[in-house]
Amino acid sequence: MSLIIRNLSINDYDQLKDTMVESYSAIGGQYWRKERIQKLLHLFPEGQFCIEVDGRVVAAALAIIVNRVDCGEQHTYEQVTGHYSFDTHDPAGSILYGIDVFVHPNFRGLRLGRRLYDARKNCCRRLNLRAIVAGGRIPAYCRYAEQLSPQHYIDKVIQKEIYDPTLSFQLANGFRVTCILTNYLKGDTESKEYATLLEWKNVGYKPTRAELKHKETGVKTDRLYGPLTISPSFAAA
Structure with missing residues (x-):
């Protein structure tokens, strides 16, 4: 088996679309339209990754850069992507x-x-x-929604009493839950439209000159995130 991890190219689109449709079959087989992917690659090519297995694109990760976000701030997937336009990329x-x-x-x-x-x-x-921040689905929550609140469900996943295919994976990869997002992703019936706001801190981060200057003048910068600046994945977009 030949496996290659590389940056995504627009030439990968047809295989990317097929993989998305299969991956999201449980929520309608939604996918990004070609012009959306093209724009994302134009804005931030180094942040888009795919995995090729025997010459076929079978996995991908897409991202943007945003201004400082408050981990406790409520936002939706539509907002953070600029209504799926990626105009929030900074x-x-x-x-x-x-x-x-x-x-x-x-x-x-x-x-x-x-x-x-x-x-x-x-x-x-x-x-x-x-840091890396993301809104994470909790697809197994639908099986527990009548017995558990989202908070209790997430606590049990963290304590490894319940396995959630998305959240358990993210926790195992060094992410921590900072808050619960409501009405995050329209149509996500499995998660009941709830999501976790996840964070992975870059411990090697070097503050910018502006941040160091603020620190010297007494301006607080200990809040990792300030307000989200609103300056995916779906065909409906």
């Missing part, structure tokens, strides 16, 4: 915001998701960004 921002990760069902179990997360972390380090 090259001068300090946060890598993960907008999509998916693996073709026939290729799960090969640790492809972990490889994509590692590629994202390396990108975050290379660009000297403060």
